[in-house]
Amino acid sequence: MLIKLTGGKVYDPAHQVDGKVTDIYIRDGRIVEGQHDGEKIDEEYDLRGKIVMAGAIDMHTHIGGGKVNIARMMLPEDHRGDLVAHTEHCRAGCGHAAPSTLTTGYRYAEMGYTAGFEPAMMPVNARQTHLEMGDTPIIDKGGYAMLGSDDFFLRMLTAKQDQNAINDYVAWTLHASQAIGIKVVNPGGINAFKFNQRALDLDELNTHYQVSPRDVLKALSRAVHELGVPHPLHVHGNNLGVPGNMETTLKTMGASEGFPMHLTHIQFHSYGTEGDRKFSSGAAAIAEALNKHKNISADVGQILFGQTVTASGDNMRQFANAGHGSPKKSVIMDIECDAGCGVVPFKYKDQNFVNALQWAIGLEIFLLMEDPWRIFLTTDHPNGAPFTSYPHLIRLLMDKSFRNDTFAKLNLDAQAMSTLSSIDREYSLYEIAIMTRAGAAKLVGLHDRGHLGVGAGADITVYTDQPDREAMFAKPDYVFKDGELVVRNGQVVKVTWGSTHTVRPEFDRGIEKDLKKYFDRYHTINMENFKVRDDEIAEGGRGKVIIQACEGRREKSE
Amino acid sequence: MQSSGKSQTDSNSTIHEHVACPACGLLCDDLTVSRNASGILEVSPNTCARSVQFFQRPLVDTSPRIADKSSTLQEAIAKAAEILKKANQPLIAGLGTEVQGMRAVMQLADRTGATLDHMNSYSTLRNTLVVQNSGWMVTTLTEVRNRVDLLLIIGTDIVSYNPRFFERTIWNSETMFDQDTSKREVVYLGGRGLDTSQGISPAGVKPTVLECDIEQLPDVTAALRALIAGKQLQADSVADIPVAELAKLAERLQAAKYSVVTWISSAFDFPYAELTVQNITETVIKLNEKTRASGLPLGGSEGDYSVNQTSTWISGYPVRNSLQRGFPEYDPWQFDAERMLDNGETDALLWISCFQPEKTPPASAAPTIVIGHAAMQFEHEPDVFIPVGTPGLDHAGTMFRIDSSVTLPLAGLRKSALPSLAAVIDAIEAATQLD
Incomplete structure (x- = not known):
């Protein structure tokens, strides 16, 4: 089966292609050089005048696992506003803030996204996360396993076990939970909350373990690097949402001591304490530091106005914020000596000073960050806004007058505290393609995705070039997933099952002796049942497990 | 790496280890199931009445x-x-x-x-409605096993529903934080004539038992919630329980470092029982202003x-x-x-x-x-x-444990048509x- 995409204007930053008219050939799901001698073209799409990019990749989106399902269960009133009837191709479900799994897959595909990564997969909850992602059609997916507040790891730190043992445990966790990266949430803080600590700064000690978030970040960022895992340690820092937390964030950038680190939803961690209300934008200082620290990347976690729900592993901060919830309800959990979670519905209002400033802070960070390869477009779905608002966010980045018009309608005090309207930058299509494709694939470690070179998986999105970028990105003309046409004119026309991306770095299995002892003594499940098997993910023809290479593997620590 | 030596899903093998038991919401997975020559399954060790009934029920061959x-x-x-x-x-x-x-x-x-x-649903909705109306703060079995210092049980003996709860999560011999588990405190609040024997600590310390009719739990849980919120009660007793006793219980909860308050929704067999669940969960949330406390809904089947x-x-x-x-x-x-x-x-x-x-x-x-x-x-x-x-038993599957955070694989243990x-x-x- 040979498909030819003819005459489209291609944006492929991985190969420095910036709007060049190029034909693309797809054979059996992969991008190929061209026709063999005498090979006939089975299907041809005339893409003259159209914009062609790789399928977009959401590198941080809460699409599966315990806290997401709690959010769904908690919000029948939100579902009622966006119930989705079944169609010829798609099954019924619901959308908006906490969409059902099927609807999640369809809507991502309909926006030209072909992959999404669940960033807070608790290892003990990995099976559920994979079950839910297994019911999320079309797109590829994967998860970052959460470590850093689990008692096994903190015991290792307290016992001053050497880095190699920590690396083995991290690698074991990646295997057992079928993850592609490691995430740390409020480093050590989820654990500290169980000992009734209510805040934890970067150099503050967990009262029981006597280790600090800095110790956690250092050990984990190094482990991820030394194991050669492509995705750097994914960090949700301490003090989320706290005025003045920009200081913590600036210090956190140095905490990995040069090892690569990704700071997620950095908007929520970029707050100062200036002004009458002691809440101000730290965006300039944060962006400047990001520009300087080449080992640090970030995604923004933009907020957009309206009803949503915040779902996080950070139960310490979610408990503190529960009073701000709207509607006022929250689920806060301690979980299995592994981590925790907190789910709080939230409504961001454009006339609210704090919310309006949060909106501006996110955009300031986007626009002041110079290197589009180290900043990523997210709303931390659904925490800042549902992922379906991405086209709107793209327009805010690409269209200065639209942005300024929107800004001018916000809370006036917030406007006075932001430099946003003085920033002239508009993102180009090439930069959007970096943030949402090439850069994201590189960051996550998807070696054959996010680009349109020969050998890449044929995940391709085709748009009509429109001045209204929101309309353009909301409704692609075509989306191909692994070479199959899955979306036409923004509607699903075929439902496929994407793959699950993982990494499996080598490690010393001797660590299982310690782990088995730990499980037998303290846990309520058997270590063997903790592990998620391949066939549990690939059951019933719902896709397959792809093992991405750990190409950067380093020699073991001395 | 991906599966242990003795596969859980291989129905040819005659001994299966770390088998998960779906007979109640605890989903204990420390069972060994063997198949004897006549094809009957035997479960050992760590059995309970429910698991024995579940695994040892003979295979029936019926046609549609x-x-x-x-x-x-x-x-x-x-x-x-x-x-x-x-x-x-x-x-x-x-x-x-x-x-x-x-x-x-x-x-x-x-x-x-x-x-x-x-x-x-009649029972699970008593919890679901609370999650949808106000939310809750809850914990999971491994946290309880390692952290609980005061267990408050509302309206149930637990063991009729989850037979191994005490053995696995209260009187376990070791904890991660070197707690002497025999010093754990147990309080039963509500119900009459419950089997409280499993609430006796290994050191022989008897649990506190405050009895009332199950239908009076709305009053009793509301009174406890009010006391935890610092309200003064005018009454001397609520549903035959002296307010002084409830005040003592409130003090113990406030003094505890990691109390766990548990209930079983199907035992709350009275109208609008979700409001009683909410009294419990709001009490827990209030406690968390100062100390740590968690709810733990049990049951499940x-x-x-x-x-x-x-x-x-x-x-x-x-x-x-x-x-x-x-x-x-x-x-x-x-x-x-x-x-x-x-x-x-x-x-x-x-x-x-x-x-x-x-x-x-x-x-x-x-x-x-x-x-x-x-x-x-x-x-x-x-x-x-x-x-x-x-x-x-007959094929593999996947099951959620009562605390919702853990899912376990179920095994196919025997050949079945x-x-x-x-x-x-x-x-x-x-x-x-x-x-």
């Missing part, structure tokens, strides 16, 4: 029936599809299954516009939690819900299976019970299909009966698509 006459599986599937296709308001109830079974059911419900209700979770991620809603209008709708009152059957609001009933043969459908005038345990016996023979295997529920449902769904 249509109108009480033996049929082939294909004929029964075709007949079931015919009934569902003809129906305007099909109802799928019972739902004694696990994740994979429920996945298949959800797809069939979407195709046929069915309404969904689990046989335990017939795959109720697995069905709720699966339904929620696929449709957005837990049961009771309906796809009758082509999109999901949720209504705990309207989609109550028993009410719908009594009112004649359904014209076909598909009843599912894979775990226990005793769970038969309520009597109904609607054409009835039963897919369930092979040993099921009926007072009123259904129009179609299709015996299926039991997850965790019985199909899985998912396979039968998929076949029925395919047959409903034929003209």
Whole structure:
């Protein structure tokens, strides 16, 4: 089966292609050089005048696992506003803030996204996360396993076990939970909350373990690097949402001591304490530091106005914020000596000073960050806004007058505290393609995705070039997933099952002796049942497990 | 790496280790199941009455029936599809299954516009409604095992529902934080004549028992909540419990470092029991202003939690819900299976019970299909009966534990000719698509 995409204007930053008219050939799901001698073209799409990019990749989106399902269960009133009837191709479900799994897959595909990564997969909850992602059609997916507040790891730190043992445990966790990266949430803080600590700064000690978030970040960022895992340690820092937390964030950038680190939803961690209300934008200082620290990347976690729900592993901060919830309800959990979670519905209002400033802070960070390869477009779905608002966010980045018009309608005090309207930058299509494709694939470690070179998986999105970028990105003309046409004119026309991306770095299995002892003594499940098997993910023809290479593997620590 | 030496899903092997038991919500997975020469399964060690009954029930070989006459599986599937296709308001109830079974059911419900209700919804909704109204703070079994210092049990003995709860999570010999577990405090609040023997510590310390009728729990839990919130009560006693005793309990909760307050929703057999659950959970939230405390809903059976979770991620809603209008709708009152059957609001009933043969459908005038345990016996023979295997015995599956954060694989432990529920449902769904 040979498909030819003819005459489209291609944006492929991985190969420095910036709007060049190029034909693309797809054979059996992969991008190929061209026709063999005498090979006939089975299907041809005339893409003259159209914009062609790789399928977009959401590198941080809460699409599966315990806290997401709690959010769904908690919000029948939100579902009622966006119930989705079944169609010829798609099954019924619901959308908006906490969409059902099927609807999640369809809507991502309909926006030209072909992959999404669940960033807070608790290892003990990995099976559920994979079950839910297994019911999320079309797109590829994967998860970052959460470590850093689990008692096994903190015991290792307290016992001053050497880095190699920590690396083995991290690698074991990646295997057992079928993850592609490691995430740390409020480093050590989820654990500290169980000992009734209510805040934890970067150099503050967990009262029981006597280790600090800095110790956690250092050990984990190094482990991820030394194991050669492509995705750097994914960090949700301490003090989320706290005025003045920009200081913590600036210090956190140095905490990995040069090892690569990704700071997620950095908007929520970029707050100062200036002004009458002691809440101000730290965006300039944060962006400047990001520009300087080449080992640090970030995604923004933009907020957009309206009803949503915040779902996080950070139960310490979610408990503190529960009073701000709207509607006022929250689920806060301690979980299995592994981590925790907190789910709080939230409504961001454009006339609210704090919310309006949060909106501006996110955009300031986007626009002041110079290197589009180290900043990523997210709303931390659904925490800042549902992922379906991405086209709107793209327009805010690409269209200065639209942005300024929107800004001018916000809370006036917030406007006075932001430099946003003085920033002239508009993102180009090439930069959007970096943030949402090439850069994201590189960051996550998807070696054959996010680009349109020969050998890449044929995940391709085709748009009509429109001045209204929101309309353009909301409704692609075509989306191909692994070479199959899955979306036409923004509607699903075929439902496929994407793959699950993982990494499996080598490690010393001797660590299982310690782990088995730990499980037998303290846990309520058997270590063997903790592990998620391949066939549990690939059951019933719902896709397959792809093992991405750990190409950067380093020699073991001395 | 991906599986241990003794595969759980290999039905040829005669000894299976770390087997998970789906007979109650604890999902203990420290069982070893062996198959003797005559094919009977034996479970050891770490048994309880429920697991013995579950694993040692002999395999029954029944064939499908249509109108009480033996049929082939294909004929029964075709007949079931015919009934569902003809129906305007099909109802799928019972739902004694696990994740994979429920996945298949959800797809069939979407195709046929069915309404969904689990046989335990009356009980699980007492918790679900609280999550939807105010939320809660809860914990999980491993946290309890390692951290609890004061356990408050409301309105139940626990052990009638979850026999190994104390052994596994309260009187365990070791904890991660070097707690002397025999010093853990246990308080029973509400209920009368409960078996509190398992609340006695290994050192012989007896639990505090504050008795009242179960119907008086709304008053008692409200009084405790008020005391924790710092309110003065004018009464001297509430439901025969002296307020002074409740005040003492409040003080103990406030002094504890990690108290756990547990209840079993199905034991709360009185109207508007969700408000009592809410009294408990709001008490816990209040305690957390100063110290740590957590709720712990227990119980769980017939795959109720697995069905709720699966339904929620696929449709957005837990049961009771309906796809009758082509999109999901949720209504705990309207989609109550028993009410719908009594009112004649359904014209076909598909009843599912894979775990226990005793769970038969309520009597109904609607054409009835039963897919369930092979040993099921009926007072009123259904129009179609299709015996299926039991997850965790005859085939693999996946189950949620009562605390919702842990899912465990269920094993296929013996050779069985019985199909899985998912396979039968998929076949029925395919047959409903034929003209």
